Amino acid sequence: MKDTKIIFTLLLSMFLNVVANAQNMATIKGKVKTSDGNPAAYINVELLNTNKGAITDSNGAFTITNIPRGNYKLQFHLLGLENKIIDVVLNDEIVEIENVILKENSISLDEIIIVAQRLNQFAKKKTKYVTRLPLKNINTPQSYSIVSHELTTEQISTDFGSSLKSVTGGNYIEANTGAVSFYARGFRADARIRNGMKFHKRSRTPIENQNIEHVEVLKGSSVVNYGSGFYGGLMNIVTKKPMATDRFEIGYNIGSFNLHKITADLNKAVGKNNEYMFRLNGSFYTEDGFQEKGSEIRRHYFMAPAFTYKPNDKFAITVNSEFLKGKRNLNFARFIKGADGKTWGDFQWDYNNSYTNKELAGDFDRSVIEASADYHFTKNWTSQTSISHNNFSFTAPYLMTYFLPDGKMARNIMLFDPEKGGSTNIRQDFIADYNFGNIKNKTLIGGSFFKTNWEFTRKMREPLAPGQPAFVDIVDLTNPDAQINDLSIDVLLSKPIVAVSQVLKDQNLAGYLNNAITFYDKITLLTGIRYDKFKNDPTIVNNKKGKDAYDQDKLSYNVGLTINPFNDKIALFGNHMNGFINEGPGLNKEGVYQNFDPVESRQWEAGLKLNLFDGRLKSTFSYYNIDIDNFILSYRTPTLSYKTQDGKLSSKGIEFDLIANPFKGLNIVLGYTYNDAKNVKFTKPAFEGKRLPLTPEQTANAWASYKFTKGNLKGFGLGLGANYVSKIYKAFDYANTFWAEPYTTVDGTVFYQKSNYRIGIKLNNISNQEYYNAYGIAQKPFNCVLGLNYSF
Known part of the structure; x- marks a missing residue:
C-alpha cells in the first residue's frame, strides 16, 4: 500500500504540473446544410493533413477539438457526395463556421446517406490501444482484429463467448464460469486488458457483454505497451463511454x-x-x-x-x-x-x-x-x-x-x-x-x-x-x-x-x-x-x-x-x-x-x-x-x-x-x-x-x-x-x-x-x-x- 501511495503521489504531481503549464488549443464548430437549406446529417468533416475529424449530427452540427492553431483546409465528404473543401484560420480558442452549403439537396443527400450507412459497418479498425499512438490501421506494422458492437448486435450475442465468433487468428474455449479461455497463435491470450488497463488474470467471474463497445485482439505480445504475460496476442475490452447526447x-x-x-x-x-x-x-x-x-x-x-x-x-x-x-x-x-x-x-x-x-x-x-x-x-x-x-x-x-x-x-x-x-x-x-x-x-x-x-x-x-x-x-x-x-x-x-x-x-x-x-x-x-x-x-x-x-x-x-x-x-x-x-x-x-x-x-x-x-x-x-x-x-x-x-x-x-x-x-x-x-x-x-x-x-x-x-x-x-x-x-x-x-x-x-x-x-x-x-x-x-x- 505504501508503494501505491508513493506512485500515486508522483503521478498526481506530474499531472498537476502538466495542468499548471497548459497552453491554449483551438476548436472548430460549425453547421452544414443542403442546397435547399435543410441540415446535412452524417457528413464526414476532416481537417486535412491531420488525424482530426468529426461527423455532423442530425442538426448538421459538428465540433473538432484540440487543434494546434494555424491555417488548415477543411473537407466535407461522404461516399457519393461531391467533396467540398474550405480554408480555415485558427487564431482564436473557438472558431465558428456558419452555414457550409453543399450542392446536394436534402432528397439526394438522403439517398447518399442510405448507401453510406450500409458501407462496411463492421470494418472498424480505428483504435488508440494497439500502439497507443495516433496511427491509422494501414500505417500500423502489426495485425489486429476488432469485433464491433454492430456485428455482435446483428448476431444477437447474449454472452461474451459468442461475441468472439468473428475473431480471426484465435480460438476461444468457453469455460462454464462465464469467462473465456482464448488462444492466439498457439498461446493463451485471455481478456486481461480493459480500456488499455490490466486487471487480474485469475478472475473466474463472467464478463458481461452489455457494457462492451468493441473487443480488440492484438496479435503478438505487444510487450512495450502491455508488459509481461503474453506470447501470441492479447485481448482488450473497450467499454461504452458517456456521450454528449441523450x-x-x-x-x-x-x-x-x-x-x-x-x-x-x-x-x-x-x-x-x-x-x-x-x-x-x-x-x-x-x-x-x-x-x-x-x-x-x-x-x-x-x-x-x-x-x-x-x-x-x-x-x-x-x-x-x-x-x-x-x-x-x-x-x-x-x-x-x-x-x-x-x-x-x-x-x-x-x-x-x-x-x-x-x-x-x-x-x-x-x-x-x-x-x-x-x-x-x-x-x-x-x-x-x-x-x-x-x-x-x-x-x-x-x-x-x-x-x-x-x-x-x-x-x-x-x-x-x-x-x-x-x-x-x-x-x-x-x-x-x-x-x-x-x-x-x-x-x-x-x-x-x-x-x-x-x-x-x-x-x-x-x-x-x-x-x-x-x-x-x-x-x-x-x-x-x-x-x-x-x-x-x-x-x-x-x-x-x-x-x-x-x-x-x-x-x-x-x-x-x-x-x-x-x-x-x-x-x-x-x-x-x-x-x-x-x-x-x-x-x-x-x-x-x-x-x-x-x-x-x-x-x-x-x-x-x-x-x-x-x-x-x-x-x-x-x-x-x-x-x-x-x-x-x-x-x-x-x-x-x-x-x-x-x-x-x-x-x-x-x-x-x-x-x-x-x-x-x-x-x-x-x-x-x-x-x-x-x-x-x-x-x-x-x-x-x-x-x-x-x-x-x-x-x-x-x-x-x-x-x-x-x-x-x-x-x-x-x-x-x-x-x-x-x-x-x-x-x-x-x-x-x-x-x-x-x-x-x-x-x-x-x-x-x-x-x-x-x-x-x-x-x-x-x-x-x-x-x-x-x-x-x-x-x-x-x-x-x-x-x-x-x-x-x-x-x-x-x-x-x-x-x-x-x-x-x-x-x-x-x-x-x-x-x-x-x-x-x-x-x-x-x-x-x-x-x-x-x-x-
Missing part, C-alpha cells in the same frame, strides 16, 4: 433453455455545453443448462455507471465502473484415468446429462472502478493519466469427473471456500505529435505500476492412498438406469477433507518509450523499448511462507516497418518483438532452489493490408513465426521433482481476414487461420515435434448479412454464418493421443430494423451438431434467441 435503449432476449436477458442503456448530458455526461448500462441474465438430465443454472445481475466531465476542449475526466453478482454451476476440465478412447465422444456418457445439479451452483461477484484524465497542455503534447482497480470473490464447488476403465466415471468436488483477489493498475502516458515538413513524428513516453493479490482456500476429499485422487462417488455409464445421486457441499464435507490455503502477491513497475516516424506519408518506422522491475512475495501455503519470492528485471523491445505507397490503399508491413512471462524459483536437478529467467518469446511477422474501393474492402494477410528457447520443463523422479530452463517451443502460421461491402446492403466478414504450434525440445523425446495442447491447427469464420435499403422490404435483413475448428488436443496431452473432434457450426438470423427499434431472431447451431470443447464440456445443440430492442 438516449435510452432497452432490450429483451428470450430463448432456448429458459434464456432471459434484460438490458438497459441510459445516457444523459447536462450543462450549458453538455460538459456533464452520464451513462448507465445494466442487465439481468438467466439461463438453464441445455442437458435434460441433471440441472444447471447461470444467473447474474450487472450494472455499469460511468461519468465524464469535460469543462472545455482541452481537459476531460472519466470515471467508469462495473459491478456484477451471480450464481452458476462450474465444471472442471475432464480427466481420463485409464479409460480407452481417443475423443470425448468415444465414452459411453450421455451427451444430454450434465451429471451435476443446481445444489452445486456457486456464488461470485466482481467490481471494477477506473478513472482517466486527458489533458492537451500544448499544441503538440497530451497527458493521459489512468487508474484502475478491480476485486473479485468466489465461493463455489467445481464438479470434477474422471473417466475410468470398464465404462465407469468417478465424480469429485473441489470447493473454493473462498477464492478472492484483485489488482491495481496506475498508468501515466505523455504523447507528442510533431511534424517537420514531410516527416511526422509521434512519441509515447510513459510509466505504469501494477499490483495483484490472490488468495484461496481449496477443499477436497482426503485421498484413500497417497498420490491417488479422492472420489465422492462412481457412476456406471454402461447402465442407463443407474441411480445418479445429487451432489452438494454437505456431501463433500460428510467425510474427511484436505484443505489447502494460499496467498500470492506481486507488483510490477515499468517505464516505456514508443516512437513512430512517418516519411512523406509513405513509410512508417515504429520502435519501442520497455524496462520492467518485478517483485513477487513468497507464496504463503497454510500460513507458512515458501521459498519462491523473487525480484526480476527485464528489458523488452519492438520494431516495425510499414510501406504505404498507394495513398492508404495497399501497405506492406513487418515487425519483430519479444514477449515474456515471469517464472518463480524452483528446485533444480541438485535439489537446490534456483532463480529462473523470464520465459521469453521472439516473434517476427510480415504481411499485407488492403483498404480498397473507398473502404468497401478491408483485409489483412500475415505470416508469423514465434520461438521460445528457454521454456521451463518439469521432471519427476522417485525421489525428486525438479525443473530446468532449456525447453523450446515454436509457433508459426498464416492469418487472413476480410471485411467487405460489395454492394449496397451486403456486408461480409471472413477469416482463416493456420497454426503450427509444437514442442521442439521437451521432457520426453517422444513428445518433441508434437502439437501444443488446446490449440487447433485450423480455424475459419464467415458471416454475411444483407439488409434491404429501399422498397417495401426496407429495414428487413438476414444473415448467415459458420465457424470451423479443427481437432484440439486436450489439456496436458503432450503425446497428442486424445482430442476434441473437429466441428462446424452454422448460425443464421432474420431481423427488422428501424431508426428506434429492432426485432431479430437468431438460430444457433442450425445443423444441431453434438460436440465438445477441448475441456470435455458438451456444447449447446440447436437453439434460438428472440431479441427485441427499443430506443427513445
